[in-house]
Amino acid sequence: xTPQASRPLRTADVARKSGWSVQQVRDLERLGVIPxxxxxxxxxxxxxxAHVRALRAYRGLASAAGPVVARSLLAQALTGSLADAAAAIxxxxxxxxxxxxxxxxxxxxxxAIEGEEREPDAGYDDAGYVDAGYVDSDVLTITQLAVAxxxxxxxxxxxxxxxxxxxxxxxxxxARQYGPGAVREARxxxxxRSSGYGIPAVRDVVxxxxxxxxxxxxxxxxxxxxxxxxDQIATRTVALLRAGADLADVLxxxxx
Numbered sequence: 234x235t236p237q238a239s240r241p242l243r244t245a246d247v248a249r250k251s252g253w254s255v256q257q258v259r260d261l262e263r264l265g266v267i268p269x270x271x272x273x274x275x276x277x278x279x280x281x282x283a284h285v286r287a288l289r290a291y292r293g294l295a296s297a298a299g300p301v302v303a304r305s306l307l308a309q310a311l312t313g314s315l316a317d318a319a320a321a322i323x324x325x326x327x328x329x330x331x332x333x334x335x336x337x338x339x340x341x342x343x344x345a346i347e348g349e350e351r352e353p354d355a356g357y358d359d360a361g362y363v364d365a366g367y368v369d370s371d372v373l374t375i376t377q378l379a380v381a382x383x384x385x386x387x388x389x390x391x392x393x394x395x396x397x398x399x400x401x402x403x404x405x406x407x408a409r410q411y412g413p414g415a416v417r418e419a420r421x422x423x424x425x426r427s428s429g430y431g432i433p434a435v436r437d438v439v440x441x442x443x444x445x446x447x448x449x450x451x452x453x454x455x456x457x458x459x460x461x462x463x464d465q466i467a468t469r470t471v472a473l474l475r476a477g478a479d480l481a482d483v484l485x486x487x488x489x
Contacts, residue, residue, distance in 0.1 A: 241271075241279035251288035258288065265308040266291050286482045287311070293476025297469045298325045307480075315484050322477055329473065332429055333466050336459050339428035343421070343452050343459070372401065373416055375409040381416075382423045389419070395432050397422045397439050418442070421455055428459060 248255045259278075261267055267287040270278035287307060294303035302325070310318035379386045389409075392398040398419050401412035411419065418439065425435045442454060 241273075242281060242284070244270075244278050244280070247280045247284050247288065250285045252292065253288055258284075261288065261291065264304055265311065266304055267307075268311055283483060283486060286479050286486075290476045290479035290483055293472045293474075293479060294325070297329070297473035297476060310480060310484060318480065318484055322473070322480065325473055326470075329466055329470050333463065335428045336462050336466065339424040339459050340456070343424055343456055371413055373411045375400075375411070378411050378416060378419060382419060384423065392419070392422055396436055397432070421452070425455065425458075428462065 242250070244255050244258055247253075248258050251258070253261070258267075262270060262278075262284075267280075267284045270280050270284070273279055290310075291303050291307050294306055297303075298306070306318070306321045306325075309321060373381065375386050375389055379389055382389075389398060393400065393409075399415060400409040401415050402410045421442065422435055422439060425438060430438070438455065438458060
């Protein structure tokens, strides 16, 4: 794709119009994010409006999907078909929608946990986790907790190795037992993991929660974390919408 025939833009002009530095414009051209500049007889680069639009599209895509994905998508858009570019943008929208759904499911899990804290004698919810049939006392075995959370027992052992979960007691036969506090912590870990948080981030949250006085404050802190995640997803979605408009102009330049 070539820039429109109009008054040539210098590298500094493109940088000013797109919000990037002069060096970043050159680097992004080298990476294939924008079409190659033409060279004058004096060797200077010459750009056009298409370069500015591509750089604006890259900024939005990098905010929405990260710089690596954005570079790949822009390079594909400049060399591939319109259908391929549209499909790539659609895939980013789908990923953001999935991230939002995961965060909302984590919110629902926290609401169930908080409801049980207000009604300590109530059984665990259908969608959520521990069914009353598994609860004969205040203590669960590792198998019962795994079934309650919908994960494998090996997952619980892995969480334990990573410091995300601590059994209340390990018997002489190495059978793990989980009291109400450990079960609640496991449910928060499951909620965060299902929302896309990695092990280091979940560990930081769990360590912070263990320092907080009272159970209610813990779930409130996780709720704030998930609210921030939803805000970030919303910001990324808006950035993607803006990038889509700029990318459409790159692929199908407006008539001057």
